[in-house]
Structure formats: structure tokens, C-alpha cells
Amino acid sequence: MIITGYRAEHFRNLKHIELFPDSGVNVIFGENGQGKTNIIESIWMFTGCHSFRTHKAAELIEKGKREAKVSLSFTAHGMENDAVLSLQQKREFILNGAVKQSPRSFLGEFQSVVFSPTTLLIVQDAPSERRRFLDIAISMIRPAYSTHLLKYTKILANRNALLKQISIGAAQEEYLDAWDEQLARCGAHLTLYRMQYVEEAARIAVEIYREISGGKEELRLEYQQSSNSFSVDEYELTENLYIALQKNREGDIRRIQTSVGPHKDDLFIQVDGLSARSYASQGQQRSAALALKLAEAYMIKDVSGEYPVILLDDVMSELDNSRQNLLLEYLKNWQVFLTCCDTSHITRLHSFKTFHIENGTCVGD
Numbered sequence: 001m002i003i004t005g006y007r008a009e010h011f012r013n014l015k016h017i018e019l020f021p022d023s024g025v026n027v028i029f030g031e032n033g034q035g036k037t038n039i040i041e042s043i044w045m046f047t048g049c050h051s052f053r054t055h056k057a058a059e060l061i062e063k064g065k066r067e068a069k070v071s072l073s074f075t076a077h078g079m080e081n082d083a084v085l086s087l088q089q090k091r092e093f094i095l096n097g098a099v100k101q102s103p104r105s106f107l108g109e110f111q112s113v114v115f116s117p118t119t120l121l122i123v124q125d126a127p128s129e130r131r132r133f134l135d136i137a138i139s140m141i142r143p144a145y146s147t148h149l150l151k152y153t154k155i156l157a158n159r160n161a162l163l164k165q166i167s168i169g170a171a172q173e174e175y176l177d178a179w180d181e182q183l184a185r186c187g188a189h190l191t192l193y194r195m196q197y198v199e200e201a202a203r204i205a206v207e208i209y210r211e212i213s214g215g216k217e218e219l220r221l222e223y224q225q226s227s228n229s230f231s232v233d234e235y236e237l238t239e240n241l242y243i244a245l246q247k248n249r250e251g252d253i254r255r256i257q258t259s260v261g262p263h264k265d266d267l268f269i270q271v272d273g274l275s276a277r278s279y280a281s282q283g284q285q286r287s288a289a290l291a292l293k294l295a296e297a298y299m300i301k302d303v304s305g306e307y308p309v310i311l312l313d314d315v316m317s318e319l320d321n322s323r324q325n326l327l328l329e330y331l332k333n334w335q336v337f338l339t340c341c342d343t344s345h346i347t348r349l350h351s352f353k354t355f356h357i358e359n360g361t362c363v364g365d
């Protein structure tokens with residue numbers, strides 16, 4: 001997947017900007033607050049359908065304007081595509097002249113992987129951040145997953161609403177049986193997707209991490225179910241989740257929330273046998289996050305047959321020289337957009353194109 005043209009109008013501080021990227025490494029540089037991340041953010045919106053920084057569309061539109069527009073020309077599977085994202089009260093994607101029925105139906109058309117300082121949160125933050133990572137990554141390669149996830153979220157909301165009714169004596173406990181059964185069935189389905197993804201990602205990420213650490217450290221990834229089930233069989237997973245829901249019912253009614261299920265599961269990341277979140281150094285956490293993201297990129301490539309575009313926001317300055325070299329070596333066949341404040345970090349690159357960003361416009365290269 002190669003971006004051949006990019007244009008933004010009134011997207012945050014990008015009043016009007018047009019770039020014609022290289023198929024290799026593109027370096028977007030400039031001082032703080034000039035619009036570099038805004039470019040990365042707007043490109044990623046074609047992948048995730050929303051921003052990785054905010055859910056409020058209004059924040060994405062230049063202050064005082066009513067509409068923002070981003071256009072992307074890209075090749076995929078040997079075909080030229082023109083995509084337009086229009087942001088007004090609502091988001092609208094137009095692909096090759098045809099308006100997409102909903103933003104979600106654009107998912108999968110343009111694939112990219114973003115790595116930014118906040119990627120570190122996958123390792124450092126609460127389990128919800130790792131679940132979010134899994135949910136987005138799996139949806140990218142198995143679009144049906146997001147439908148199951150949506151269904152699960154609805155069932156969960158209904159169960160929680162019923163818990164509230166029961167807690168105030170407005171409904172009977174037995175009514176929960178039907179929701180528990182549905183939640184267990186749908187939850188087992190999600191769990192299977194996630195376990196398969198983690199198994200495959202681990203195979204790739206462990207290898208990458210070994211190289212990054214010079215063979216000295218070992219990364220381990222494990223999907224942890226809140227129901228304490230270790231099964232990989234769908235029937236057993238359903239059964240175990242159903243039993244766990246029943247077991248926790250009393251507490252769930254008291255707290256008015258569902259305490260087991262995929263919405264409480266975690267991706268356990270270990271370095272040399274210890275929890276990376278609690279024990280690993282900054283550098284080890286960064287390497288683990290990098291290995292996970294590279295695994296994500298490889299898995300997209302394996303499934304789609306296309307190299308996803310790599311977006312590296314403020315990443316180079318955080319890595320030491322050997323890690324920078326290794327990262328760029330890994331990415332030598334990919335189209336990369338990387339942002340930095342000055343180009344001194346990347347002068348060793350053989351082939352790259354630079355874009356100097358100032359006050360939301362490209363002032364030279």
C-alpha cells in the first residue's frame with residue numbers, strides 16, 4: 001500500500017497542504033506545534049475511521065471553519081484509489097467517487113500502523129489499553145470481529161441494565177439467565193479471536209524482541225481470561241464463562257457491573273518472566289511495544305498481501321542508535337512516514353524525502 005498523494009484542508013491547523021510522498025521513507029520535520037502529528041493523525045483516520053487522539057470530530061476541524069477535508073491517493077493491489085474524508089457534523093468517506101454508507105464500511109480499504117509515544121501505554125497502562133489494542137488490531141485483519149464486538153457490547157449493556165433493575169428490586173434475578181447465556185456464547189467467540197491473534201502475534205513479536213535485545217531477553221505474551229479459563233475450545237469457553245457469570249452473580253448485582261468476560265480480560269506481557277507493566281525498564285517497555293506493533297504490521301501484510309503504511313510519530317528521538325537502525329532495517333520495504341523536530345536523527349538513511357512543516361503548511365524539503 002503506497003500513498004502517492006495527500007491533501008488536507010482545514011484539518012486542525014492544516015489550512016491547505018498538499019504532499020507527494022516517496023514510496024520509501026518520508027520525513028516530516030519542523031518545530032513543535034507546527035502540524036506534524038496532525039498529518040499523521042489525518043492519514044490514520046483512513047485506517048481507524050476515527051482519530052487516535054480524540055473522539056470529538058469538532059476538534060479535528062480548524063477553529064472557525066465548518067468543514068475539514070482530507071484526500072488520499074493510494075495504490076493497493078495494483079489499483080489506484082482516491083479516498084476523501086469529509087468532516088462536518090458527521091464523518092463521511094468517499095472512495096473513488098462513491099460515498100460509503102457508513103464510516104465503518106471504509107474499514108479495511110486503507111491499512112496503516114501508527115507508532116507514537118502513546119503506543120507505550122499498551123505496555124504501561126491498565127488492561128483496557130491492551131484490550132483496545134487487540135480490538136483494533138484484530139478488526140483490521142478480521143473485519144467480522146468488530147461486528148461480534150458490537151454485539152457483545154450491546155448484550156453487556158443489557159445485562160448491566162438488568163443488574164441495576166434487580167438491585168432496586170424492580171426485576172427478578174432469574175431474568176439474568178438469558179443474558180448470561182448470550183454473553184457467554186458471544187464472549188467465547190471474542191475470546192477465541194483474541195487468543196488466536198495473541199498466539200500469532202507472539203510468534204512474530206518474540207522473535208523481533210529477541211533481536212532488539214541482542215538475544216539477551218525473552219518476551220512472552222499470554223491472553224488472560226477473567227473467567228480463569230484456559231480452554232481453547234469454543235464449547236468449553238462458553239461453558240466456563242457461563243459458570244463464572246453465575247458464580248459472580250451476587251457480587252455483580254451488588255456492584256451493578258459484570259465482573260467477568262472479554263471486557264475484563266488482559267494481554268499479559270512479560271519480559272524475562274516478569275510483568276513488563278510492573279517490572280520492565282522504559283527501554284524494555286518501549287521495545288516490547290515496538291515488537292507488538294511490528295507484529296501487527298506483519299500480520300496485516302500476511303492477511304492482505306499488502307504492506308501497510310507505517311506511521312512513526314516522534315519515535316526516532318526516543319530510540320537509541322542501534323534500535324533506530326534495527327527499526328529502519330525492518331521497514332526497508334515499507335512506505336514510512338516519520339515525524340521529528342530535526343533531520344539529524346535520520347541522515348544515515350539512504351533513500352528518503354523530506355517535508356518541512358511550518359504553521360500547518362509545507363515550506364520546503
Ligand SMILES: Nc1ncnc2c1ncn2[C@@H]1O[C@H](COP(=O)(O)OP(=O)(O)OP(=O)(O)O)[C@@H](O)[C@H]1O
Pocket residue numbers: 011012013030031032033034035036037038039058059060061062063314341
Ligand atoms: N481544531 C484546530 N484548529 C486550529 N488549530 C488546531 C486545532 N487543533 C489543533 N490545532 C493546532 O495544531 C497545532 C499543531 O499540532 P501538532 O500536534 O500537529 O504539532 P506537532 O508539529 O506534531 O508538534 P510536536 O513536535 O510538539 O509534536 C497545535 O499548535 C494546535 O494548537
Ligand SMILES: [Mg+2]
Pocket residue numbers: 036037038313314339
Ligand atoms: Mg507531534
